[in-house]
Amino acid sequence: MKKTILSQLELDEKLFSGHSACPGCAAVLTVRHIARTLGEDTVLVITASCWSVIAGAGPLRALDISVVHCPFPSGAAVASGLKKGLQRLGSPETRVVLLAGDGGTFDIGLQGLSGAAERNEDIIFICYDNEAYMNTGMQRSSATPYASYSTTTPAPLVNKNPKKDIVHIMAAHHVPYIATATIAYPSDLVAKIKKAMEIRGFRFFHIFSPCPPGWGSESHKSIELSRMAVETRLFPLMEVIGGREVVLNYLPEKYTPVEDYLRLQGRFSSLEPGHVMMIQENLERNWDYLQRASKRYRYEDEYWS
Amino acid sequence: MQMLLSGNQAAAWAVKLARVQVVSAYPITPQTSLIETLAQMWAEGTFAGDFVVVESEYSAMSYLIGAASAGARSFTASASHGLAYMHELLHWAAGARLPLVMVNVNRAIGAPWCLEPDQGDSLSQRDTGWIQFYCSSVQEILDTVLVAFYVAETTRIPCMVIYDGFALSHIYEILDLPDQERVDEFLPPPPGEPALPAPEPVNLQPLVTSQVMTTLARSRHRAMKTVPRLLGELETSFQKVFARSFTFLESFGLAQAETVLIAAGAPAQTVQSALPDLNRKRGKVGLIRLKLFRPFPGAELYQLLENTAVEQIIVLDRNLSAGAGGIFAQEIRSALQQHGFQGKVLEFNLAGGLDLTPAMLERGLAYFEQVSPGEQKEPLWGGDLL
Incomplete structure (x- = not known):
């Protein structure tokens, strides 16, 4: 697998240094990998999110591909219209990719997302999920996990609702391709983007994206936290093909207890033992369900040969 | 050619004659017969553009912002609550200097529910930076949609063509329907080249400072101020091509x-x-x-x-x-x-x-x-x- 990562990274760099992301931002690494995989014949639409800032204050720009910013709930429809316009004007091959945070996906962008998915618009929708409104300073969203602190769910009350299951919501739209990914597994991320690039119609990515200032984690721990999210099975690496075929890409050999993951983050500092038990039980139930619904997928078989 | 058309049908004909490339819409009374007419033309193949029905007015205007960013001549229509729902995007389209054209069929905004042609819906959008025309006849609806595309694309200011719900949208009047050649002479067909991706990558509508924002605001104001003069000049060319007058x-x-x-x-x-x-x-x-x-x-x-x-x-x-x-x-x-x-x-x-x-x-x-x-x-x- 290592050899493959290196060959991926030889692709053109599309992210300039000097961008305004916080230290340890997983969203910036995510886009770095995605942008160079997508290449030049791409228009990236960015809806209100941390990336509205990271992409650069005008007239500067942090990315070496064309970017169009748009209002918070509008991303899916703006990207769809842009794609339609390009098709009309004789550029059907140009890829249109939408970048949205969890707020622009799970909350305020959900209606437009559902509409675009239902119409099977020919776009790639990428949600980088840092599990709260981080650009405005850590207010809860419907992607905020159970028992997490946020400025709008302060301790001791913390967040009482479970995280919305966006992958299954999207799967219910029966779109051609859905994938989850994180920067702890860059080959997986890049391979999935490449796979999505070969598919026509609506493609959805849910990307787990640690945020050190919001999560109260150390900035050098973002990749480790991403890996732990997968190893605990809180965030399974998976694909859903056509809304019905569930593929689990990675089965950890040893499961990391969720407590180890939670302990590294200030947002869970007021966690009680009962909370931890509930989180562990929930993820076991979810994993159980996924295992029954899916088939195991070995990278070696198809991606990397 | 003399035709008997309703206001909404006349607007649909104008959209077809203007060779619009992308239409995105969501139905609302009393606008529906406009988008139904376009849908019918599209199904029959007489309207050559794309016709996309989306899940809300919010997405209809978002869709057009995308399509116009790509460089396509784009149109939508709405009314009342639908127009109000687009509000944020009306600002965005004007700020991005996208030459969109939309029809708003006047209808009161609730509460309570009312379908009558109060102008409060379009007047609530007065300060969004769109040009606003109020039409008084079916002929004028057709003419104004054509003029709106010309003005929007010349000034890069989006344009709203407004008329009264039912009193004009559903009233049939005899009008002179121009043929395609005459319309093409007045309003050149849209360009065929996409605007994106740009040869040198761009970062469009990014975060800016107040200094940049105030410069942009002033330039939009100046562009707006040129509209009466432009319309004055258009009176002559409109008269020459269509043999009737267009005045504001x-x-x-x-x-x-x-x-x-x-x-x-x-x-x-x-x-x-x-x-x-x-x-x-x-x-x-x-x-x-x-x-x-x-x-x-x-x-x-x-x-x-x-x-x-x-x-x-x-x-x-x-x-x-x-x-x-x-x-x-x-x-x-x-x-x-x-x-x-x-x-x-x-x-x-x-x-x-x-x-x-x-x-x-x-x-x-x-x-x-x-x-x-x-x-x-x-x-x-x-x-x-x-």
């Missing part, structure tokens, strides 16, 4: 008038047809039809009134800014005072979408004869004249 401010009987009614939209047509009778019964009444509302043609309006004997202006507002009065009246009063008009600007209010009848007009004028100048404490409410 039209007057009737001003030479003899002491009282002038100013109206926009369908009520202006009512006043126009009632004018001979009103002059016979009440004497010396004229009409100014306000077609362009944004940018507000204050100087041009004053020029019409300059050197006339007009002492009294009665503004017909089918809208209301509660606590202030009719919105057209406020704008007209402000613009005329700025230019030194000495007469009175009085208010005749039809808020709620009240239908204006010639009998109401006559009773209204009788009322205003009794009001001594400066004494109108609040609008004359059309509802009191029923």
